[in-house]
Amino acid sequence: MIPIANPDLGQPEIEKVSAVIDSGMVAAGSTVEEFETAFAEYCETDHAAATSNGTTALHAAIEALDLGAGDRVVTTPFSYIASSNTIRLAGAEPVFADIDPTTFNVDPEAVREIVENQEVDALLVVHLYGLPCDMAELNEIASEHDIPLIEDCAQAHGATYNGKPVGSFGDAGCFSFYPTKNMTTGEGGMILTDREDVVTHAESFANHGRPPEGGYEHIRVGHNFRMTNIAAAIGLAQLEKLPEFLADRRQNAEQLTAGIDDNIVDLPSVPEDRTHAYHQYTVRTDARDALLEHLHEHEVGAKIYYPKCIHQQPAYDSDKYESECPVAEQAANEVLSLPVHPNLSDENIESIINAVNSFEAGV
Ligand SMILES: Cc1ncc(COP(=O)(O)O)c(C=O)c1O
Numbered sequence: 001m002i003p004i005a006n007p008d009l010g011q012p013e014i015e016k017v018s019a020v021i022d023s024g025m026v027a028a029g030s031t032v033e034e035f036e037t038a039f040a041e042y043c044e045t046d047h048a049a050a051t052s053n054g055t056t057a058l059h060a061a062i063e064a065l066d067l068g069a070g071d072r073v074v075t076t077p078f079s080y081i082a083s084s085n086t087i088r089l090a091g092a093e094p095v096f097a098d099i100d101p102t103t104f105n106v107d108p109e110a111v112r113e114i115v116e117n118q119e120v121d122a123l124l125v126v127h128l129y130g131l132p133c134d135m136a137e138l139n140e141i142a143s144e145h146d147i148p149l150i151e152d153c154a155q156a157h158g159a160t161y162n163g164k165p166v167g168s169f170g171d172a173g174c175f176s177f178y179p180t181k182n183m184t185t186g187e188g189g190m191i192l193t194d195r196e197d198v199v200t201h202a203e204s205f206a207n208h209g210r211p212p213e214g215g216y217e218h219i220r221v222g223h224n225f226r227m228t229n230i231a232a233a234i235g236l237a238q239l240e241k242l243p244e245f246l247a248d249r250r251q252n253a254e255q256l257t258a259g260i261d262d263n264i265v266d267l268p269s270v271p272e273d274r275t276h277a278y279h280q281y282t283v284r285t286d287a288r289d290a291l292l293e294h295l296h297e298h299e300v301g302a303k304i305y306y307p308k309c310i311h312q313q314p315a316y317d318s319d320k321y322e323s324e325c326p327v328a329e330q331a332a333n334e335v336l337s338l339p340v341h342p343n344l345s346d347e348n349i350e351s352i353i354n355a356v357n358s359f360e361a362g363v
Pocket residue numbers: 053054055056079080082083126152154155175176177178188189
């Protein structure tokens with residue numbers, strides 16, 4: 001089976017991890033700081049705070065923006081559940097805005113409709129599959145209403161909007177380094193921001209409420225969301241490879257687009273003002289479940305991200321989360337992601353193209 005993800009780890013990661021082990025400083029420390037500086041530089045932000053994973057990055061960012069009980073955060077219903085769970089974990093409530101049917105990202109018009117007619121305290125947008133949201137529109141809505149904007153960049157390392165990297169548009173940009181992502185640290189996360197107050201608060205929350213100078217004075221209730229030097233060492237090696245990973249993902253996506261018959265599935269489309277990081281190469285068809293079965297029979301490890309919207313999940317089965325999001329609900333029934341990762345061979349890509357093109361809906 002051609003896997004949907006295949007992390008590329010090797011000698012550079014081994015050497016950097018060995019150096020950390022040799023130093024004996026395996027928990028948080030200077031390697032984490034080095035990774036924070038390098039990642040902030042890559043994404044063109046002033047500050048970074050590393051965390052234990054992407055979920056904790058989002059949670060700490062939401063806390064750092066002082067969002068909590070009674071606050072309402074407009075977000076997408078079509079995402080990995082962490083983007084909404086973290087709003088609830090901080091004590092606030094997600095309010096779901098429908099998505100755009102071609103980009104799969106939150107529709108700025110749907111966001112505007114909610115923000116102009118309801119009490120809203122923040123926006124949390126997700127660059128799904130690695131394609132940036134319409135940041136000009138979303139930033140405008142946030143600044144018109146003077147509310148903070150959080151970017152969930154868990155799937156979008158290296159994607160750009162008008163030439164600027166994701167993670168640099170909002171009050172905070174949150175990344176995941178889970179092994180299936182465009183780069184990994186094993187488990188890991190990062191908050192990027194230009195706001196010193198946000199990075200200071202996030203770091204404190206992620207370190208049991210300690211102040212920047214450390215010690216045993218706890219100025220707020222917090223968690224242990226810290227990244228280890230071992231994870232950061234892997235991250236430093238992966239960050240060096242990220243431009244090559246992205247080039248390979250984009251080249252693979254181009255080949256898939258050139259080869260797959262668009263009478264069988266709708267292919268990804270990328271607005272001219274953005275670059276796609278192709279965390280996923282996602283097609284859509286109303287014969288999705290049959291196509292999935294066909295691809296698995298042909299040894300292609302296609303997967304559905306995500307078969308249900310967040311407001312349709314059992315954990316969200318409450319009147320509070322009842323939502324009118326027909327576009328997102330239809331997408332959840334029709335999307336299918338094909339392998340696009342950097343370790344695909346030309347032969348793999350040909351097999352994926354042939355497998356899709358040999359599908360006959362209804363047969
Ligand atoms: C959109 C999105 N947000 C948040 C997360 C959470 O990241 P992590 O799994 O590192 O906690 C993920 C990871 O799958 C994700 O895809």
